[in-house]
Amino acid sequence: MGWWAAMRDRFRRRRPPLLHIATDEGTGPVVILVHGIASSSVTFRELVPLLTPRHRVIAVDILGFGDSPAPEGCEYRLEDHVEALAATIRSLRLREPFVLVGHSLGSLIVARLAASPVTRFDRRTRISRVVLVGPPVYLSPSEIGDRWVRARVNVYLRVYAFLRENKERTITNAAIISRMLPKGIFEITERNWTPFVKSLEHCIESQTLVSDIAILRVPVDVVYGSLDAFIQSGSLTVIERMRHVAMHRVEANDHLIRPRLARELAAVIDEDATGEVAATPVQDRANPSIASR
Template sequence: MTWWARRMRIMRRPRPPLLHVATDAGTGPVVILVHGIASSSVTFYEVIPLLTPNHRVIAVDILGFGQSPAPDGCEYRLEDHVGALAATIRSLKLREPFVLVGHSLGSLISTRYAAMERHGRVWAAWRRLTGRGTVSRMVLVGPPVYVSPSDIGDPRVKARVSAYLRAYDFLRANKDFTLANAALMSRLLPKGIFELTEKTWTPFIKSMEHCIESQTVVSDVASLTVPVDVIYGALDAFIAQGSLTIIERMRHVTMHRVEANDHIIRKRLARVLVKVIDS
């Protein structure tokens, strides 16, 4: 294929859609918040009021969820989510570095975005010359890190991660069961924190399969040169015990364990998150 043919092929690709910006409030250093699967920007309802006095806070709905578009035929691969996030961040025309915060699936999307930003050297250099914003720090909240079981040496960790992956496969294969249980869970939580319906079923199962069950977060974190903070609840049921060890050992990563907190960003974890951002 000639260089011209490759160029034309790239030009014919559809542009990534812009995500819904649910919050853009406050002044000061910029913090961008990216929520997780089957949720919305409401994920950060405990965090935003604590940040806006000293920061410009931007919270988006990820592709296929909240009020963001759900394009026909989208496979919800990590590249699809990252492309939409990148297009949205470009549209904001930020002229200073920003802190990028991801929760759950949002942490996988955000880390991939930062890794691609770093590897796109020409694009990154151009942004520095023009004053455009780049990621200055990563904060990952409750990241569902699942290395391929074949790459795990510890048999206990391998068994735990394998069990999680089998559970996700079961949820995808049993739609009625999953939707019924999701409806029960959503009634117990603030509106928007967990919303799995017929409308979001396709984004849910495809994002789970293509982003959570098959992920690049370990290599993405390893490739970064900016500080990375990982915050997780001691009661987080979506984190397999021992699965964070490989990230914890990286020199530029700082771990923060929050006692008496599950996967949801509750008040205790929100205070820790804001303290980490402000540090």
């Protein structure tokens, strides 16, 4: 094989795969939806009908889940997820800035994408606003001053390690849970086991969400349920204090995007999904407020 052919093959192997676009419907300002771990774009089944009358809604399956590719040898680092999402968005050739919405692990992915200088200055990936839904914020225990919050975060991290280290039990229990939910909402199987454990370890357990949000230059909204078991009490405090972040707490809702949370989320997206950055400068944005519906 010649030098040029070798370089060409190497480039092709490194090219991020394009994700499966499960939904692309409606007209108007673009909203891109990114789901979380062990799930698929079905996550947004309650939200999409609320947005399509006024928006073009695009929902993707993240790398290794749903109908998206699971590349051999992929480590499912946050960078892997971000590169695949960025490549997919560029392939859409969008002409105007768009709202980027992430749920759970999707929150980590979209925050990193929006914080990336490469995508921030690329006209094809211009983001006007970021909406994070049920973000699993886990600071490193060494960075947490409150000993009670630190102890609870340690428990979460030990549980995640247990899930990764006990494959058969995790898959069996996941099958029981998934039967009680719409297909595609929560699935851990042999097919997506590697994406699951590696995304859990490399993205959720070892995350940079807080620092990514801190450097964003677009408005950020955080929407979460009061009964969300994946959001640790006290873990959102550091985000709440950021002046460009607005908090929206939805009563009587868990981690899933159920009808109540979907309505709140649609209202938040409609606040400014015109494809332009909010009129109020990010640094002068009002202090975070808690909304309940």
